[in-house]
Amino acid sequence: MIYRTFGKTNLKISQLGFGCMRLPLIDENDPTMINETEATNMLHYAIDSGVNYLDTAYNYHRQMSEHFVGKALKGGYRKKVYLATKMPVWLVKGKEDSQKYFDEQLKRLQTDTIDMYLLHSLGKNNWKTVQEYDILGFLDKTRASGQIRFVGFSFHDELSLFKEIVDAYPWALCLIHLNYVDDHYQAGVQGLEYAHKKGLAVVIMEPLRGGKLANNVPKKVLNVIKKSDCKQTPAEFALRWLYNRPEVSCVLSGMSSMNQVKENIKFASNDYVGTLSAQDLALYRKAKDFYLSKTRVNCTQCGYCMPCSQGIPISFILELFNDACMYNAVADSQWAYKIFIPPEHRADQCTACGECEEKCPQKIPIAECLREAHTLLSTKT
Ligand SMILES: NC(=O)c1ccc[n+]([C@@H]2O[C@H](COP(=O)([O-])OP(=O)(O)OC[C@H]3O[C@@H](n4cnc5c(N)ncnc54)[C@H](OP(=O)(O)O)[C@@H]3O)[C@@H](O)[C@H]2O)c1
Structure with a gap:
């Protein structure tokens, strides 16, 4: 496993992190039904293979992800990882709510300390909530008490707001959506470079566009991938574009099977910083152009929209x-x-x-x- 510097902290974080939002399920139609045996095996295998960063959130798997992670990290695993979770900012309706959700999360995760606590899904509306209910004050207080080690935010909005938020608080990290197709989407590569320059660790979500860049890949894209020198799967092709960037601190993958865990860990044992040539990068642009020309809706199947009151999937x-x-x-x-x-x-x-x-x-x-x-x-x- 290759480890990277984590912003201005002295931490060394595995370049592959485990995202706990797409865990294997017992019932494919019910995200609360995590296949705990399989998911625990995957998590333990990843940690035993050097993955030291886990990402979950209050709402993942309709609130069951944190419960699962709390159980899976028993037996000494908690100490081996940096545990990241996120405050559900959109649920905060009063000043006391920050503490209420945080306490609930500590209980679910069966821990006294959150290593990385992020404000979840900042955009125009959630950023207003942060200011209205002095959530930054809550972060100051809880960091001082030692219950939170590092604070950050995850982001889904325009680049200009991203820069404003980066400059508004001494964050240790941020979490942004980035992959070779969405390189100029939301914060994008400009946001990556900006945050990195300001000393933040930058963690990546949706590196495979929620799996779309790895599974059922269109023939045209497969042909482009074949033209690159290396023998690689579509998932590796996509991950490599991110590992090539020195500003990336950690790439989260929401792995949903043991095979995916094994493939991604094997791939993360190489250092790819600065290894892509201009010719390689041209291939990525070709694949990107194809995807963008065919994508009707930029949905990554994250499931945040569910459940629908009409039962529409x-x-x-x-x-x-x-x-x-x-x-x-x-x-x-x-x-x-x-x-x-x-x-x-x-x-x-x-x-x-x-x-x-x-x-x-x-x-x-x-x-x-x-x-x-x-x-x-x-x-x-
Ligand atoms: N804060 C936020 O707003 C936010 C939003 C999104 C994500 N996140 C975090 O970021 C993490 C990563 O994002 P993501 O889950 O969207 O990551 P992703 O890597 O883009 O998508 C994960 C999916 O990719 C497929 N996959 C992974 N490895 C593969 C491989 N080697 N071969 C083939 N397919 C593979 C699987 O899809 P299949 O199951 O279909 O095979 C898996 O479910 C999340 O788990 C979550 O922790 C945060």
Whole structure:
């Protein structure tokens, strides 16, 4: 395992971190049903192989991720990792709530200290909440008490706000969405460079676009990957673009099987900083252009939008919509739409209540996309 400097701290963090948002499930339709035996084996294997950074959050797996992590880190594993979790800022409705959620998180995680405590999903609205309820004051106080070692934030909004937030507080770290397709999206590479210059550790989320850059990769992209010199899988191709950047402190992967854990750990045992040539980078741009030309909705299946009050499986429908366009496979998506989703839960049942749009980190106009998806997926071709 290669370790990297973590901003201005003296920590050495594994370049691969374990994201606990896409753990294996017993029931694929129920994110609370974590396959704890399998997930614990994966976590222990990762830690035993040198991964020392774990990322979870209050809301992952509909609030079950932290409970799971607390249990899985028993038996001496807690001491071997830096544990990161996040305050659900959008739930804070009063000054006392910061403490309330933090105490609950300590209990769930069965620990006295959070190594990295992040304000979750900062954007315009959540940043207002941070100021309104003096959440930064809470961070100061809790850091002074020793219950939080390092503070940070995760981010989903425009670059200008990202810079404002970086400059507003002595953060130790930030967590941004970055991969070779979304290099100029939200904070993007400019945000990465900015935060790094200011001394923050920069942790990466969605390195594989939630799996889209690794699974069912279109032929055109596979051909591009083949042209690169190295024999590598699509997942490795995508991770390498991030490991190439010296400003990246840690790449989180939300691994959902032991095979993925093993592949990603093996790949993280090499140092790739500065190894991509101009020719290599041109290949990444080619693959990116293809993806962007075919992506209808920038959904990464993170599931933040769920549950929907109408029982609409939002991210699944948006996936079918994207797949129809990406693979020129409208008939396949139409078939899946008809077979797997009963009429009462199809996209035309959306009431445009807006609840999911408020929660979506990618700011997707979900109601509008569901309307378009329904038109495409239910029209006879
Ligand atoms: N703070 C925030 O707002 C926020 C938002 C998003 C994520 N995060 C954090 O960042 C972490 C990483 O983001 P992410 O989970 O979206 O990461 P990601 O790496 O982009 O996506 C993870 C998915 O990629 C696929 N995958 C991983 N390794 C693979 C391999 N070797 N071969 C083939 N497929 C592979 C799996 O998909 P399949 O299961 O489909 O195979 C896995 O579920 C999260 O787990 C979470 O901890 C934070």
